Amino acid sequence: MAKSSKSMTIILAWLIAISTLAILSIDSIHTNSVLASTTNQTQDSESVSVAAGGGNGTAPLTVFIPQNVEVKAGQTITWHNPTTVGEPHTVTFILDANKTAGVVSPLSVSNTTTFTALPPGSNNEPIIIPGEDSLNTIVAVNARTFNPVVINSSENVNFMAPNANYTLTGTEKYVNSGWFLPNGFEQEYPGTGNTFSVTFTNSGTYHYICILHPWMTGSVTVS
Known part of the structure; x- marks a missing residue:
């Protein structure tokens, strides 16, 4: 009986080890897939889509996918929020450090x-x-983080409607998407949208962040 019990214990331990390895392997594949998606990507199509966040309430993602994008002058990037809960994000270009805005x-x-x-x-x-x-x-x-807004080189402040489409020249001091959420979650934050689109006209590298999650960064390189 003792020998049988010992054998059963060994078999259970073996099954647990195999299951653990399988879970770790799946998790590793998922993590590597996400990380691979956040690396530099060159986009040749006229319109490019970037995900702001993702996941769900249990495991939300606070990363732009892809994180770094290369496009040509005249191309448009549209950011959308694919999260399955009402987790807002922003796309914020702070081109003048003095124009940093708080939430x-x-x-x-x-x-x-x-x-x-x-x-x-x-x-x-x-x-x-x-x-x-x-x-x-x-x-x-702060309305300058909640609403889509542009501060141009002359310090003029121009608010835009949700789901704004903006043409960026690189002379601006501050360009912000406003809070945007997945489709159907706008009622949680009245006045928010679902997307933000920017057409890039001049070459250069433009860095941006999500003001609500400052570690969430991205860049657009325009050639």
């Missing part, structure tokens, strides 16, 4: 200003910091 922003308001939660009765309340001189400070989402 939230402190703003002064009259201390007589009142705010009502939407929808009424929901568990929402703004951050209000009492101040002096009849002013309070409210902490709000």
Whole structure:
């Protein structure tokens, strides 16, 4: 009986080891596949698609795929969000370091200003910091990260509609897609879109980030 029990233990240990190796092998293949997809890719078609994020609520991806793209002047890149949950991303070109924008922003308001939660009765309340001189400070989402916007070389600020299509020259100081989500999740953040498209007109390398996930970076090299 003891010999039989020992044999069964050995067989179970062997099966566990085989199963573990199989899982590790599958995970390795998946990881290598994702990493391979994020390397430099030269795109010859007129329109190029780049995924911003991916995965699901259990294992979300915070990476652009492909991460580095090479295109020719005149080509357009469209970023989309394939995540299966409402995880927003941005595509943000900060061409002037002085134009770095935060996700939230402190703003002064009259201390007589009142705010009502939407929808009424929901568990929402703004951050209000009492101040002096009849002013309070409210902490709000920064419109220059939430909305599609361009700051040009003359410091002019131009907001665009969600799902914007923009032609980038490289003279801009700041170009932002606004928050965009997978199709069907816009209601979670009213005013957001699903895509962002940029046509590149001049050669050079343009680096960008997701403001919501600053480690999520990408580049476009235009020849």
